[in-house]
Every structure is written in C-alpha cells, then in structure tokens.
Amino acid sequence: MTSSPSRRAILRGKVNARPHPRPIGALAPMAFEDACSQCGDCARACPEEIILRDAEGFPVLDARTGACTFCGACTEACETGALIAGQPFPWRAAAEPNCLSLKGVQCRACEDQCDASAIRFRLMPGGSAQPLFDDAACTGCGACVAPCPAGAIALHPFNPTEPAQC
Ligand code: SF4
Ligand code: SF4
Ligand code: SF4
Structure with a gap:
C-alpha cells in the first residue's frame, strides 16, 4: 500500500509519553504487542488521521489531533489479529x-x-x-x-x- 505525503508524516509522527489508547479493537496490552507488526495499515485506514505511533512504534490514538468516530476502519484493516472487532474500549x-x-x-x-x-x-x-x-x-x-x-x-x-x- 502506498502512502500520501501527509500520511507518511503522520506515520513518522511520534506522540509524547502520556498513555494513549490503542486503536479500537486492540487486544490486551501484552497480546497486542505480540501480535502487532507495526505495519501502519490501521493508521492509513483511519479517515480521521488520528492514529500515530508511540515511542516504540506501535499505533496509538492521539485525541489531540481529532476524535474517533468508532467507524471500525482501523480494526478492519488489521490483518495480524492485533485489532479485532468486539473488544472493549476502556x-x-x-x-x-x-x-x-x-x-x-x-x-x-x-x-x-x-x-x-x-x-x-x-x-x-x-x-x-x-x-x-x-x-x-x-x-x-x-x-x-x-x-x-x-x-x-x-x-x-x-x-x-x-x-x-x-
Ligand atoms: S475507529 Fe475509525 S475513526 Fe476511530 S481510529 Fe479507527 S479508523 Fe480512525
Ligand atoms: S464522550 Fe464526551 S466526555 Fe467522553 S471523550 Fe467523547 S466528547 Fe469527551
Ligand atoms: S494494522 Fe494491526 S498490525 Fe498493523 S500497525 Fe495496526 S494494529 Fe499493528
């Protein structure tokens, strides 16, 4: 999948040390990090462009850049099973x-x-x-x-x- 310049900028962007939510559908923390390949497909799929990377390269929602509509596009884009439908968003x-x-x-x-x-x-x-x-x-x-x-x-x-x- 190719990325537009603005998308590449988002994927390169890093968020600060504050805990941020994973995209919706994320497995429990350890299972998520085991499953996530850091491919960035969830970020590219998000129409709100609110998925950035944390300091370790994993995807996080940064509400300072916009709101999640819970459309589920990120979950649907994830092919590794790190995001699956029906998980709570705590x-x-x-x-x-x-x-x-x-x-x-x-x-x-x-x-x-x-x-x-x-x-x-x-x-x-x-x-x-x-x-x-x-x-x-x-x-x-x-x-x-x-x-x-x-x-x-x-x-x-x-x-x-x-x-x-x-
Ligand atoms: S549910 Fe939709 S708006 Fe929310 S982070 Fe995922 S793709 Fe973006
Ligand atoms: S539901 Fe209301 S209080 Fe909760 S995050 Fe959204 S805007 Fe803020
Ligand atoms: S699409 Fe799935 S595997 Fe790829 S970065 Fe997002 S959560 Fe990780």
Missing part, C-alpha cells in the same frame, strides 16, 4: 487541574463538543464551575480533548471497579 476523558473552569475562568468548550452529554458542570463556592465527566456515558471518543483551550483534557485508562474521576 478509555474515558477527564480534566486535569489546569482546566480553566477550575481556575474560575468561564469556559464550557468541552461540554459543547460532547454528543454523549457526558460532561456537566457543578458550581463551586466562589463562582467557579467544576466539569464532571460521567464515565458511564463517556465513549472515549476524544472529541472534547482538542477543543480545550488549556489542553487540560486527556483520555485515561478506565477501570469500572475504581472510583470515578472528574
């Missing part, structure tokens, strides 16, 4: 302390982006508002990540047995 969005609302600045940019209505704001003493992310409603699409003017939202591994983050 990633959820959460805001970090540099969130503007937590600092008293009026901002609802994330809420406006969330089609799943997974973000709501709770007024705090002093007039600031705290964004609350509903892990049960969040799909992990990442649509709220890039629009955040403070870069305060990231996707985090989600374990439903742990207390909810906000």
